[in-house]
Amino acid sequence: MRQNQFMKQVRPAAPVAPWLGGKKRLHPAIIERIDATPHKAYVEPFVGMGGVFLRRRFKPRLEVANDFNGEIVNLFRILQRHHQQLLDVMRFQVASRRDFERLRETDPKTLTELERAARFLYLQRLAFGGQVRGVFGVAPETAARFSLSRLEPILEAAHERLEAVVFECLDWSELIQRYDGPETLFYLDPPYFGGENDYGKGMFDRLHxxxxxxxxxxxxxxxxxxxxxxxxxxxxxxxxxIEPVKLTYSISSAGGTEASELIISNREARIRLL
Ligand SMILES: C[S@@+](CC[C@H](N)C(=O)[O-])C[C@H]1O[C@@H](n2cnc3c(N)ncnc32)[C@H](O)[C@@H]1O
Structure with a gap:
């Protein structure tokens, strides 16, 4: 891997909850290409739960994480600044269908930022397949997702990794205009073609x-x-x-389907071909 003096080594972290399109299988190939592309600013317009962002092992002097979903950005801000208080709120949560459904119906606007972050984290950790506004997805093999002893180190690691990150909650096109420059690298992970409404109505459009x-x-x-x-x-x-990449993915643990993804770029990244 070629690194330059502008990069700092960091401890990678895992996403704090599953998210639809969370790059579980594709992230090594993407991170390899990111590391092989010189840059001083790294900007993700569609950060989601940070399946790529959090897993990098090097960071440049500026990192920007953006998502149009305000619940995501609020959770990241709380993780960056108030992760202890978040843990304190999570301490009293139990994985129950009733709480899940009650919280899903609660309007986040009626909550404090800390409560909003706790609600969103709770729902995402328990929703089937990390889907947005998903159904209660606790099964025998997933029940452990909610144990505090497992959650604590995950939140700690994310907190450490998010130090000095700039968060934005803008439409992707506005973000690109604001942060473009000769030393910027954008990694874009938009909704799948055909899945424009997967993250909420009006967020994204085929024309985008x-x-x-x-x-x-x-x-x-x-x-x-x-x-x-x-x-x-x-x-x-x-x-x-345009580079095609083959991988197997699934949203349930019961086997998966073979799918092809494309990694598209404007600079030749000098890496071995897959
Ligand atoms: C494929 S997911 C990103 C997944 C992410 N790489 C991860 O590891 O979790 C696409 C993301 O785009 C966000 N999004 C949808 N429309 C957007 C828009 N117009 N501008 C910015 N973000 C948008 C969604 O909220 C969602 O988190």
Whole structure:
């Protein structure tokens, strides 16, 4: 791996809860390419639960984590600044279907930021497949997800890893405009083509992919983008470097399906081919 003097080694952390599209299998291939692309600012417009962001082993002097979902950004801010208080609130939570359903129906606007973060973390850790507004997903093999002895080190590690990270809650296009520069690297993990509404209505639109290709064609910085492999996607991003990657994924533990993903970029990352 080639690193430069602008990189600092950090202890990787795990995402604090599952998230749909959480890059469980693809993150090593993406991180390898990120590390092979020189940059002084690292910006993720679609950070989700940080399946790539938190797992990096090197960081540049500026890191920006963005998501249009305010619950995610609030949770990250609380993890960065008040993780002890978050743990104190989580201490009294138990994995029950009734609490899950009650919290799912609670309007986050009626809660304090700390309560909001605890609610969101609770729901995401217990929802089936990490889906947004999912159903109670506790099964014999997942029940342990809620034990405090398991949660504590995960929150600690995320807290440590998030030190000095800048959080934003903007639409991806606005974020790119704000942080573009010759030494910026963007890693984009948008909703899958065909899954535009997976993260909530009005968040993302089919038309955004064409706008994204247009916008990425004009930036001064470097980008790496991961997305599902479809002919429409290949056509939209045809002017860039497109690498297909095969992997098996599933949202339940009962086996998975083979899927193809694309890693698209505008700079040649010097790594061994998969
Ligand atoms: C595929 S997921 C990212 C998963 C992430 N890599 C992880 O490891 O958890 C896509 C993310 O994009 C966010 N999103 C959807 N529309 C957005 C928009 N217009 N601007 C910024 N983020 C958006 C969703 O909230 C979701 O977290």
């Amino acid at each position: 992919y064409a706008r994204m290709a247009e916008c990425l064609g004009q930036i001064k910085g470097a980008f790496i983008l991961s997305i599902n492999d479809l002919p429409e996607v290949r056509e939209l991003f045809t002017r860039f470097i």
